[in-house]
Amino acid sequence: MAVSSQETVIGRITSVYGVKGWVKVFSYTDPIEGILNYPNWTLVQDGKRVPIQLEQGRRHGPGIVVQLKGVSDREVARGYCGADIVVPTDVMPELPAGEYYWHQLEGLVVETVEGECLGKVHHLIETGSNDVLVVQATVDAIDQRERLIPYLPDQVVREIDLASGKMVVDWDPEF
Template sequence: MTQNSQETVIGRITSVFGVKGWLKVYSFTDPIDGILGYTNWVLDLDGKRIPAKLEEGRRQGKAIVVRLKGINDRDQARTYCGAEVRVPTSELPELPEGEFYWRQLQGLDVFTVEGECLGRVDHLIETGSNDVLVVHATAGSIDQRERLIPYLPEQVVREVNLAEHKLIADWDPEF
């Protein structure tokens, strides 16, 4: 797999763990140990792509620790710190109707229920209570403001239409 658009980031290697080549991983999956369900990883480190095979892993407190095939000592493991963990999007499970991966929401044009263009979803932020859409202005926006819109389906987010590449939000443009 050579195109990043066909992959999604599911975690980041943060540090070494112990002396036998184990690595600590910050998981972006929910639940966090869901990352252990993927065995064929592509590590993206400073633009270099490294295929990796998950040999074993477990939850260690609030973190995930893993052992990758062929990495057997601390010094070797340290060279992978900072790498993004990617998997092919084709390996992601299908979501129930009305649920979306963040990557599916990024790039959608955002409109109010009245049809005013607020901009485009640049990325999302995870907060304690709900996720937040970060909407950047575009050439067709009503103004050039950045907006933070809570991702609350049915309350604020009324419709997500992937085919038309748009999201309808019940949101006051003054916010």
């Protein structure tokens, strides 16, 4: 997927909905309806980028359904299924101090409070109790293990420095 560092994926078109060109969307925003606050999307699929506007959308059961501007045919809509929905990061709301978007955490080098490098944050997983950092080993890491570290600020995550690209965790490397 060709997404620049100034963009982030906020959802994915999963399937068609109805016969008038609507599609179902899996939203990565919290709350899931937040995806409807971004009217200008770039759809990224198979290396192709298509700018498109959101015509209308709404909550439908546990998900979201939307109509894209200029799309009124089910078969045309089907062509967008599987596309990631990308927006520029500068259109996202400013977060309070100490809060971060997932895309800001991805790619940070993770070190223990003792200074041991565990690797880089590859992605995060949402669980029922707390989010989990998936840390993949790098050449500088103490070993080549992938680690799942709970994202618990002030408990496990002690420091995040976006400017230096580093996160410090209170985590036993053997765990």
